[in-house]
Amino acid sequence: MKCPHKAHVALVDGENFLLARNDGQPFEPKLSVVATPSLETTNYSAGVRDQDDMGRRTGNSDLEELAHAAAAAEWLNAKALADELGELIVIADPKSLGEMRRHYHKELEACLIGEIGKAIATEPLENVAKAIERA
Template sequence: MRLPHKAHLAIVDGEGFVLLRNDGSPDAPSLSEVAKPDLTATNFSAGVRHQDDGGQKTGSTDLNELAHAAAVSEWLNAAVLDGTIEKIGIAADPKTLGEMRRHYHKNLEAAIIGEEAKTLTGEPFARIEKTLLAQD
């Protein structure tokens, strides 16, 4: 994923969310942290789809993680709508990314320049930059 200059990158998993900005170029990214929002997960609507006995017994359904993904999408929706974010890439583990997509506003969808279904939370910025360059 090539991030344009000043484009944002959301690094998300079931518990964490960090917003970065590319202060470099698409071919030589230089990421800096912009925000680490402390979100309150209040949207547990995903739970309606995950009420099967199998998922509950094996622990493969964590409603708190899904609610966190919804909260991240809602935060990103608001940031795009108020003009704080113009272009954004999103990197999240597959489960979180799938849930986030269910909550995208059409303006957020238009602002997304790429998505990466990969867990990058906790990685050093240099490794994330290399990952961005490797993905095309």
């Protein structure tokens, strides 16, 4: 996948959120950390529709993870609306990515140049850059 110079890369999973920037070339990205925002997970309605009967009975739900993904999307929306984001690639595990898509604002969608549905948010940035190259 082409990752333009100075494009942002959002790395999200159920617990982590990191915003990086490509300081390298489009087909040879070199990522550096821009921000590690602290998110308030207030949207607990996120993912309620996805809970299964067994998860409700045993209390093993992933509402915290889905609320975190919703909060990450809301943070990215705010940056896109403030015109502070530019081009963006979102990399998140498939469940988080699905929840984030439900919360994308039109301005954020206009910034998106790609998405990768992989659980690599905690990988070293060199590994993330290689995953972008291969995508």
